[in-house]
Amino acid sequence: MTVKVTTVGLKGMDGYRVSVEVKVMHGPESVVIVGLPDASVKESKERVAAALRSCRYEVPDQKVIVNLSPAEQKKNGPMFDLAVAIGLLGAMGAIKEEIKEDTGFIGALSLDGNVQPVEGMLPAVLAARKIGLKKLYLPYDPNLPAIDFENIELIYVTSLQDVLDHLAGQSIFSFVSSKKESSFREAASPVRFEQIVGHSYPKRAMEIAAAGGHHFFMIGPPGCGKSMLAESFTSILPALSSQERLEVISLHHLSGVPLSTQHSRPLRAPHHSASSVSIIGGGQYPKPGEISLAHHGVLFLDEMAEFSKKTLDMLRQPIETGTVTISRANATVNYPSQFTLIGAMNPCPCGYLGSDKYYCTCSPKQISAYQNRLSGPIRDRLDIFLDIQPVNFHTTMPVGDTSDMVLTRVIEARRRQYNRYGNQVLNSLVSYDTLQSASPLSSSQQQLLRQISSKQHLSNRTQVKIIRLARTISDLENSETITEQSIWEALKLQNGKQKMNHTKKSEKITHLL
Numbered sequence: 077m078t079v080k081v082t083t084v085g086l087k088g089m090d091g092y093r094v095s096v097e098v099k100v101m102h103g104p105e106s107v108v109i110v111g112l113p114d115a116s117v118k119e120s121k122e123r124v125a126a127a128l129r130s131c132r133y134e135v136p137d138q139k140v141i142v143n144l145s146p147a148e149q150k151k152n153g154p155m156f157d158l159a160v161a162i163g164l165l166g167a168m169g170a171i172k173e174e175i176k177e178d179t180g181f182i183g184a185l186s187l188d189g190n191v192q193p194v195e196g197m198l199p200a201v202l203a204a205r206k207i208g209l210k211k212l213y214l215p216y217d218p219n220l221p222a223i224d225f226e227n228i229e230l231i232y233v234t235s236l237q238d239v240l241d242h243l244a245g246q247s248i249f250s251f252v253s254s255k256k257e258s259s260f261r262e263a264a265s266p267v268r269f270e271q272i273v274g275h276s277y278p279k280r281a282m283e284i285a286a287a288g289g290h291h292f293f294m295i296g297p298p299g300c301g302k303s304m305l306a307e308s309f310t311s312i313l314p315a316l317s318s319q320e321r322l323e324v325i326s327l328h329h330l331s332g333v334p335l336s337t338q339h340s341r342p343l344r345a346p347h348h349s350a351s352s353v354s355i356i357g358g359g360q361y362p363k364p365g366e367i368s369l370a371h372h373g374v375l376f377l378d379e380m381a382e383f384s385k386k387t388l389d390m391l392r393q394p395i396e397t398g399t400v401t402i403s404r405a406n407a408t409v410n411y412p413s414q415f416t417l418i419g420a421m422n423p424c425p426c427g428y429l430g431s432d433k434y435y436c437t438c439s440p441k442q443i444s445a446y447q448n449r450l451s452g453p454i455r456d457r458l459d460i461f462l463d464i465q466p467v468n469f470h471t472t473m474p475v476g477d478t479s480d481m482v483l484t485r486v487i488e489a490r491r492r493q494y495n496r497y498g499n500q501v502l503n504s505l506v507s508y509d510t511l512q513s514a515s516p517l518s519s520s521q522q523q524l525l526r527q528i529s530s531k532q533h534l535s536n537r538t539q540v541k542i543i544r545l546a547r548t549i550s551d552l553e554n555s556e557t558i559t560e561q562s563i564w565e566a567l568k569l570q571n572g573k574q575k576m577n578h579t580k581k582s583e584k585i586t587h588l589l
Contacts (some may be wrong), residue, residue, distance in 0.1 A: 079166035082180045082209065084200045085144075088362065088402075088409030089326060091203020095145040096156065098163035103139030109160075111144030114152040114361075114406075123154070123185045124161045127236050128188035133170055140164065151405060154184035154363055156483055157193050158213065161236055173243050178210040181239070189236045193217035193270065196199035199326040204228060207374040213239050222324075234317070238407060247476035253563075267308040269313075274300040276476055278305055281460050283482050283567055286312045287489035288548030289502035289508075289543075291378075291395065291417040291457065296464030298427045302420040305464070306345075306376045310419060311479035313341045314487050320372045323412060327371055342373035344415075349380035355537045356390050357398070362402040362409045367394050370415040381449040388454050392419070395457045398505065423447070459504065459541050460569045484505040503547045508540055515547050515558050524560075526569065542566045 078099045107121040121142070127134045131377040142160055144151050159181040163556035165171050168192070182200050193215045201220075204212045205228045216232040229249075232241050235441050237246045269279060278294070282305065285292045294302045316324060316339055324342060328335040346355055346366045357365030367375055377383060394400045413547040424443045429435035438446070496514050503511065516527070530541050545566035546558045553559065 077167060078115075079175075080177070081139070081159045081161050081163040081166065081175055082177055083156055083182055084180060084203050084207070084209075086150065086153070086155070086196050086199055086203065086330075087149070087407060088411055089323075089330070090191070090410070091200055091206065092146075092149065092161075093207045094149075094151070094156065096159045096163045097145060098138055098144040098160070098167040099141050099143075100142070100167045101139050101299050105137045105142045107135065107142065109142045109144065112150045113144060114150065116154055117151050117156060118554045119158045120154060120160055120185075121189065124164060126187040126351075127157075127185040127189040128164070130187070131237050131240070133165065133168070133259035134169055135164070136201055139336070140167070152406075153194060153196070154192075155182050155196070157185040158183040158236070161567065162239065165240070167199055167436065170245060171240070173245075176211075178208060180212045181206050181214075182212065183215040183233075184238065191215040191235055191239070195332055196326075196330045198322065198329050201228075202322065213242070215284065218465065221459065225227055227557060236476040266303050267304055268311045269308055269476065269482060270341060270478040271576070272301065272304060272308060275301060275464070278464060278586055279476055279482075281462055282309055283312060283486060284545065284548055285416065286311075286482075287552055288493070289416055289545065290420075290459035290545060290548065291506040293419040293421075293422055293455075293458045294462045294464050295423055296462075297298045297429075297431050298422060300464045300466045301511055302464050306374075306378070306418045306420060307343070308479070309376075310341050310343050312482045312486055314483070314490065315339045315527055316341060316372060319394065325486075326373055326398055327364045327368050327411065331369060332361075341374060342370055343501060344370040344373065345378060346378040348377075348379045350383075350387075352384065352387040352390055352464070355387050355427065356394075356400060357402050357411055358404065359405065361406055362404055362411075364411045365400070366417060367391065367400060367413040368411040373414050373415055374418060375415045375417045376420070378420050379422070381421045381446055385449060385451065388449075389451060392453055392457060417458070419450075449588060456535060456537050461571070462569075485552060486556075489548065491550075492551045492554075503544045503551070511544065511547065517543065517549075517558060521558065521560060521563060525563065538570065542570055545569055 077098055079169045081096045083094045083096055084091050088349060093382060106173045108120055109121060128135060144156065160176065162171070162181050166175060185194055197214065198220055199210065201214065205225055210229055211229045211231065213231045213233055216234060231242060233248065242248050258524070284290065284444060286309065294305065296302055312494065317539070321339065353359065353365065355366045357363060357368055394413040395417060397413065399410050400413045401408065401410050423429040424436060424438040425446050425487050426437050429436045492500065493502055497506055497510060525539060525542065542563070546562040549562035549565050551560050552564065
């Protein structure tokens, strides 16, 4: 008799149904696992045998074949242990109850019969719900969020015997109530706007970036406040929605990296010595990199010019599409990587180019080579450029709005974008056709933008970014249409110029052209 048990396999963030088929037949004593298993899956037969003996069951002294279907899909990880053990017990006749196809089993087995959590538990649960499973046995994991998943019953177990008892109709100790009652202490943002003195223009630019999901870049001497501004950015970002939260936690589970907070948006700040694999993701069995761990959050690249050119160029696809594709011999997986990129660098190798307090020791050739480490395609994908200067603490400077005040405006601006496009998409990500149909430019605005683009040789991508920025600025001003003032401010942000005369239109054009 062949017994079939359902479990879940993972390919990146995507899950698929795996049918574990077990058959006991006459032949020399052996256990064979087929279906493209890797070493960790092949080793499951030893873990399963030890776990069965701990429950007073013996592997039959016959030939046992375990088929993991679909056979053409490579299987990896110990997540199939529990399903293999249940299938083997069913084939041995130890389980009399019928195991339905909409009942799944995931978890690794220890030698004493306990069921252990594994990496990728949350993506597996989401995949099980997606493929239509109604009941899922899984190990208790305190790191899983206390969320009620609709259309699927989760049964948390600690041992193989718990599973057998529950299948036989006996009640087992439930962890569900304790999971709902558990609380997660949220870590506050390390830096907030009210803690930063001065920098009123960068704060305004960061508010625009937060409202529309725009990438921005800061250049300035050491100690001018670039890192502090970047660290304060998450304090003006809305909390994660339920779906975003699940995606963020899933990615951290797959990578094995602990998540410090489950509601605030992640901030990842890898060192410039990090390898391209750690930034983009990869490995023999591809795991998420820093850009995926920053999904729905912020990726801060301090000293951006110190990163390797190869690593920076690999960011081009994720910035454009919001996903990263990792191809290896074993698998090709896609991971989401929709983040806000914050770049920062010094103006030259010594850092004091243009300073009125320190002397720059760099030659023109060194300065040019240093700044050219950022390729044109990368610069073209950034929306806002800021020239950050040190704050003079001898003069009285206003602190400005608090993070909570800015956050309120950001949430309202995002709500307008969601209502306009009928979906939770921001101005920086919506398709250009949708943007144009929802907020077309007037003929005079189009003519002005064409004139400036022709004189400054702006690329088509840069022109689109200016329109997107102008749309976000207008949203912050509660304007239904793109205003001319917002276009000028967008041009100012794209050109990295902090001073622009807004009094006379002729002076504006002269200044830009």
